Amino acid sequence: ETGVTQTPRHLVMGMTNKKSLKCEQHLGHNAMYWYKQSAKKPLELMFVYSLEERVENNSVPSRFSPECPNSSHLFLHLHTLQPEDSALYLCASSQDDTTVWVGYTFGSGTRLTVV
Amino acid sequence: GQNIDQPTEMTATEGAIVQINCTYQTSGFNGLFWYQQHAGEAPTFLSYNVLDGLEEKGRFSSFLSRSKGYSYLLLKELQMKDSASYLCAVTDSNYQLIWGAGTKLIIKP
Numbered sequence: 001e002t003g004v005t006q007t008p009r010h011l012v013m014g015m016t017n018k019k020s021l022k023c024e025q026h027l028g029h030n031a032m033y034w035y036k037q038s039a040k041k042p043l044e045l046m047f048v049y050s051l052e053e054r055v056e057n058n059s060v061p062s063r064f065s066p067e068c069p070n071s072s073h074l075f076l077h078l079h080t081l082q083p084e085d086s087a088l089y090l091c092a093s094s095q096d097d098t099t100v101w102v103g104y105t106f107g108s109g110t111r112l113t114v115v
Numbered sequence: 116g117q118n119i120d121q122p123t124e125m126t127a128t129e130g131a132i133v134q135i136n137c138t139y140q141t142s143g144f145n146g147l148f149w150y151q152q153h154a155g156e157a158p159t160f161l162s163y164n165v166l167d168g169l170e171e172k173g174r175f176s177s178f179l180s181r182s183k184g185y186s187y188l189l190l191k192e193l194q195m196k197d198s199a200s201y202l203c204a205v206t207d208s209n210y211q212l213i214w215g216a217g218t219k220l221i222i223k224p
Contacts, residue, residue, distance in 0.1 A: 108156055109157065
């Protein structure tokens with residue numbers, strides 16, 4: 001148990017589907033992150049939320065839509081995805097978005113396959 | 116641009132020692148992390164270096180040279196469970212984490 005829980009663990013969706021990824025943390029952290037991890041590539045930061053406000057959006061296509069209803073929950077809404085969006089999507093949390101020396105706590109990820 | 120380089124894959128023998136190198140070029144520096152990631156699992160924090168020198172934590176040690184833009188992770192007395200990917204990441208001047216692509220370490224009996 002890592003302290004950050006992601007559901008579902010695996011997701012297969014068609015290009016016309018709409019689905020959502022969920023992330024939950026009860027560590028009392030104030031910052032949450034979405035990352036995309038593709039094989040043999042560095043982790044790509046997608047979104048950062050600090051105290052439920054989005055503070056970073058790294059030029060992510062609009063087919064990815066984040067939502068942070070409270071400091072414990074983070075969602076990534078997906079629609080009309082492309083096959084190249086197939087990857088491992090990782091959620092992470094940290095004490096805040098500048099106190100980085102204590103590191104991030106990651107979830108186990110959602111393995112997304114777009115067909 | 117900002118860049119982190121680490122070897123794609125390394126192989127070592129159980130009981131031996133292995134050193135995984137990481138070089139970086141970033142806009143500013145606020146620390147370097149090493150994470151371990153087993154296949155299908157969450158990356159987990161191993162170490163954080165912000166000052167030059169060696170930090171030892173059990174079988175794992177991490178070294179940093181800021182002047183050279185260089186770090187290494189040293190794993191001693193290798194065990195089969197150490198087979199994993201090892202991710203190097205640097206915090207830049209904006210406190211953004213810049214990640215390497217990871218080094219897949221294969222341990223053979």
